Amino acid sequence: MSNPGTPRRRTRRRDGLEPPSTGAAAEDPEPPTEEVARTIALRQLTAAPRSRAQLEAAMAKKDVPEDVAARVLDRFTEVGLVDDVAYAEMLVRTRHAERGLARRALAAELRRKGIGPEVAQVALEQVDGDDEIAAARRLAEKKARSTTGLDPQVRRRRLAGMLARKGFPGGVAMRVIDEVLAAEGVDPFGTDDEGGGDWGAWSG
Structure with a gap:
């Protein structure tokens, strides 16, 4: 009969029964499967619409092989989940x-x-020239309200910089700025500038 106070010996593991953390499975893991790739894609699409390139990038971060990602995304495209x-x-x-x-x-x-x-x-092609002018005018009117009381030249620079950051061509921006400031009864050029000026200087 064993002594209760004597610690029991641990049975030694037989060869081949080592925990996975020390075995070959931990050293050489299998690449992600199509099921993993599908899960990644579905999670991405659930959060927000994505392009195929964005989904490919998300899978690449998880080391999904390119051929596996391609097969999954091809099927997603066929059923309309990727378009x-x-x-x-x-x-x-x-x-x-x-x-x-x-x-x-x-x-x-x-x-x-x-x-x-x-x-x-x-x-x-959904956005034409008239759409751009209308959008630029709305933005300029909103920005102009927040700059009321400032020097006309300062207002002009701020309006031009904002429209440049939105991607508007110089001609569209200058036209809209002139119209918005003129509608307020403000001389948009002050007393020293009688022309449209240089777009690069206003937008920089």
């Missing part, structure tokens, strides 16, 4: 309506999202 055309059109509509971005800024954002040039060009 770069629809994604690009949605992004252009919302960014233009909510943020007032011009075509140049929208094109840059599409590139950052991994949208190809042909798809981007089609999506950008």
Whole structure:
């Protein structure tokens, strides 16, 4: 009969029964499977719409092999879960309506999202010259209200800088700024400048 106060010996593990943390499985793990890739893609799409390139990048961060990612994304495309055309059109509509971005800024954002040039060009056709002028005017009117009382030249520089950051061409921006300030009865050029000035100087 064993002594209760004597610690029991631990039974030695037989060869081949080591815990996984010390075995070959921990040293050489299997690459992520298609199930892992699907889970990553679905989580990304649940959070927000994504382009195919964004989903590929998310999978690459988790070391999903390219061929596995391609197979999963091909199937997602077939069933309509991934659609770069629809994604690009949605992004252009919302960014233009909510943020007032011009075509140049929208094109840059599409590139950052991994949208190809042909798809981007089609999506950008939703915004024409009249749309840009209307958006620029709305933005300039809002900005002008927050700069009331400042020197006309200062107001002009701030309006120009804001519109440049939104991607508006210089001609559109200068036209809208002149109209907005003139509607307030303010001389947009002050007393020293009778012309439109240099766009680079105003927007820099």
